[in-house]
Every structure is written in structure tokens, then in C-alpha cells.
Amino acid sequence: MRTLTEIWKRYKLGPLVLILLVLFLFLLPLPRWLAPERKLVSNSLLFSLTQLFMLVTLASDWNMTGGFTGYIDFGHAVFFGIGAYGAGVMMAKAGWPFVPALIVGAVAAAIFAVLIGSATLRLKGPYFSIAMLGTFVAMREIVRVLRPITGGGSGLTLPPYLNRPLFYYVTLILAVLVVAFVWWLRRTQFGATLVAIREDEVGAEMRGINTTLHKITIFWIAAFFTGIVGALWAYQNTFIDPDVVFFESRTIELVMMTMLGGLGTVAGPVIGVTVIYWLRDILWSNFLQFHLLVEGVLLIVIVLFFPEGIMGLLNDPSATSLGRLWGRYLGEGPKDAYQSTETETSV
Numbered sequence: 001m002r003t004l005t006e007i008w009k010r011y012k013l014g015p016l017v018l019i020l021l022v023l024f025l026f027l028l029p030l031p032r033w034l035a036p037e038r039k040l041v042s043n044s045l046l047f048s049l050t051q052l053f054m055l056v057t058l059a060s061d062w063n064m065t066g067g068f069t070g071y072i073d074f075g076h077a078v079f080f081g082i083g084a085y086g087a088g089v090m091m092a093k094a095g096w097p098f099v100p101a102l103i104v105g106a107v108a109a110a111i112f113a114v115l116i117g118s119a120t121l122r123l124k125g126p127y128f129s130i131a132m133l134g135t136f137v138a139m140r141e142i143v144r145v146l147r148p149i150t151g152g153g154s155g156l157t158l159p160p161y162l163n164r165p166l167f168y169y170v171t172l173i174l175a176v177l178v179v180a181f182v183w184w185l186r187r188t189q190f191g192a193t194l195v196a197i198r199e200d201e202v203g204a205e206m207r208g209i210n211t212t213l214h215k216i217t218i219f220w221i222a223a224f225f226t227g228i229v230g231a232l233w234a235y236q237n238t239f240i241d242p243d244v245v246f247f248e249s250r251t252i253e254l255v256m257m258t259m260l261g262g263l264g265t266v267a268g269p270v271i272g273v274t275v276i277y278w279l280r281d282i283l284w285s286n287f288l289q290f291h292l293l294v295e296g297v298l299l300i301v302i303v304l305f306f307p308e309g310i311m312g313l314l315n316d317p318s319a320t321s322l323g324r325l326w327g328r329y330l331g332e333g334p335k336d337a338y339q340s341t342e343t344e345t346s347v
Contacts (some may be wrong), residue, residue, distance in 0.1 A: 015243060022176060023131045024332075025172055025233065028040055028111045029169070046164040046165060047280075048181070048321075052274065052277050053168075053171035053174070054175075054229050056270050056272040057175045057225060057229050058080065059258050060179055060270070062222065062254040062255070062258055063265075063346070064218050065259065067269075068194040068195060069197050069198050071121065071128050071129075071215065072255070074129045074133040074136070074255075074291075075132070075133045075135045076226065076251050077136060077246065077251040078112075078132070078135055078228040079113060079227050080226050080229060080250065081140070081143070081230060082109040082139070082196075083105035083230030084234035084245045085105070085150055085229045085240065086105030086106075086108040086232060087102050087104065087105035087230070087234055088240050090105070091159060092157065093156075096234055098161075103231070103275070105227050105234075106225075107227075108149065109219075109227025110220045110221075111112075112187065112223070113191065113219050113223030114219075114220045116132075119131075120135070121212060121215045136248070138245075140246035141242075143246070146273065149204050150242075152240070153241075158235060158237075158238045159238070160238045168231065171232060193214055194214060195264065196209070197209075197211050197214060197215065198264070218225075221303075256272075256298070257267075257269060257272035257307075258272055259271035259302050260274070260302050260310060261309050261310055262308060268310070271310050272309065272310070279298075279315075285293070290332065345347065
């Protein structure tokens, strides 16, 4: 594995593979128009990939806060719900077209993030996580109570519009833009400051960094993109209600996907989403009654053996718990590993 990693880094294969993959995804639906009678790409495949692109965007959004700043947000799906209801109310109640309604939903999610983040982001550790979880539950009940506007528990029905290729391309472009933004952010001074907050927030404050302002800024940026996904999902689903939109396990899935891929990395959420999404399809089709149990066991395995995620395993296998266990199996005990490190340092 080390040899493959060294070859990957030496020849810089990552950008090339990424470009080829994106190009392939853009060209994938073309056979529908070139040879529609053959149906080389089915609607079900386009729908599955559309859902995958949405999850990639959501996981990358969550990673901006949870991965970069270290603030584990258990209520991030509240911005998804606000974006969905912001667009849904404008379309169903006011008769707006989709694009302006989408902008309203995304802006509403960003504004709410600034307001709630100004209070919750001053909390530390589990207090922030619990506060955001409470915000999520409270917002679901508020939507349920505001029946004249939101439709309450009966929900809202949006104007139906079925165009699988269009949703495919929109969500693909959005996912590419968000991942590219995270890649750029990681290489900026602002991104380095976010990582510094994660590693030592007190130290960052002593250096004169306004940590609260940085946290709120990345918080509303992530909420804005999440609101866009919520609006797209609502329009594609054509129906929303509080229980469907404000779904607790949505955030848990984002946390698990990001952790599996690698917290604080650019490619981690993409890899984690891809692995868990297709694994979940296999579980649902073969072990429907036990799929939640399997996902729970998978989360435990990730925390115990892959705390650095797949990206951490690829970058340095010996730094992970599984890599250390494998090293002990091969006869490299803790003492040998220490001596090896000491020798390399002296050289």
C-alpha cells in the first residue's frame, strides 16, 4: 500500500484521475440523446447518481465546520430543511418559479446560520453539538406549528417537474463546485486559520485571531450550500413535510460518511459518501431488516480502527489503529517502531 501511495504522489495521479472521472460523469447521460431507443443510461441510474451528488455536497458542507474547525454539528440538517421549506413555501404559496425560490431558500439558511451560530459557536465541544441538535428539533416543531405558511404536518406539494438529466447535471455541477471550493479553501490563510482553531482555539485567540468571526463565516457558507441542496431535493421530490425534511439520521449519515473518508480532508467526504451510499444500497436490497444494525457496527469500526479515515490510511497506514495492529501482527512491536523512528530522526 505504501508503494502505491508513493507512486500516486510522485506522479501526481490524483488531479488526472479526478479530471477523467468528472469528464466521464458529464458524458454519461449523452447516450440518452444519441441513442434514446437503446436506453443505455436508465432513469434509475441517473436518480441514484443525483442523490449521490447531493450527499457529496452535504458531506463537504458538514466537513467545513466539523472537519476544519472541529465543531461537531449534530443539527446541520436544519439548514437542509430551511432551504427546502424556503423554496417550497415560495413556490407553493407565492407561485414563484424555482430559481428565485431556490435563492430564497439558500439565503434563508445562511441568515439563520449567522443568527444561531452567533450564539451556539461560542459553546465548546459537546455543548455546541447538543445545542445544534436542539435547534434542529425546535425548528421541526416550529415548521409543524406554522401551518398557514408551511402546511404543518400535512406538508406542501410543489409543482411537479420530472427531468432526470437536468437534476443530474445541476447536482453534479454543484458537487464539483463545492469540492473545488473546499480544495481552494484548504490552501488559503482563512482555511489554515480554521484548522488552527481546530487544533488549539485558545492559542489562536492569543495570536489575535477573531475565532468567533471565522467560525460564523464558514458556518453560514456551509449553510448556504446546504440550503441549495435542500431546495433542489424539495423540487425533485415535489412534496415536503416536517418529518421527511427534518430527518435526524441525515446528519448522522453525513458524520459517518465524512469520518469514513477522513475529517478535514478534501477527498474524504467524496470517498466516504461513495462507499457508504453503494454499501447501503447493497444492504437495503439484501438485508433490509438489519441495515441499521450493520451501519451502526460500521460506525463503531470507523471510530475504533479508522479514526483518520480512508485518506489517513492511504497517506500513512502505520498512523492508524488498524495499521498499528497489522504492524504488531508482523512482529513490529511498539519498541521496534520507536527505535525505527529514533533512527530515522538521527539520520
